[in-house]
Amino acid sequence: MKHDSSLPELSFFERVYQVARQIPLGKVTSYGAIAKAIGSAQSARMVGYAMNASHALPDVPAHRVVNRNGLLTGKHHFQGTSLMQQLLENEGITVVNNQIVAFEKHFWQPEIQR
């Protein structure tokens, strides 16, 4: 039978964006943490892919997503050579050699989505 009252499932990308939009100003998280939060812990790579596609979307703070070591691995996907770093520094985060200083202190742990 048709029990089709279920809501349309959000796509993988949409779930990524849903989490990313929650990252508070002045905080950062990692690709892997987002992957885990949407129940797809081993798909960190796809999170990176999704961030790449988030370019045009409003309210997706892609600059607040870095790799597990606090390295700005996505910086080359922003315009200019240091835009990502500057956006972060505007929010009070210090970056040296593409690495966030006191990373743990700024890390924001996404809540598990359900």
Place this chain on the structure above:
DNA sequence: AAGGTGACCGGCC
């Protein structure tokens, strides 16, 4: 239309 390719991560030498 099948296969290569990632803004990754954890595990393993």
Place this chain on the structure above:
DNA sequence: TGGCCGGCCACCT
């Protein structure tokens, strides 16, 4: 210390 590998899955030829 550093490199490789497998897993994941949407895009792009």
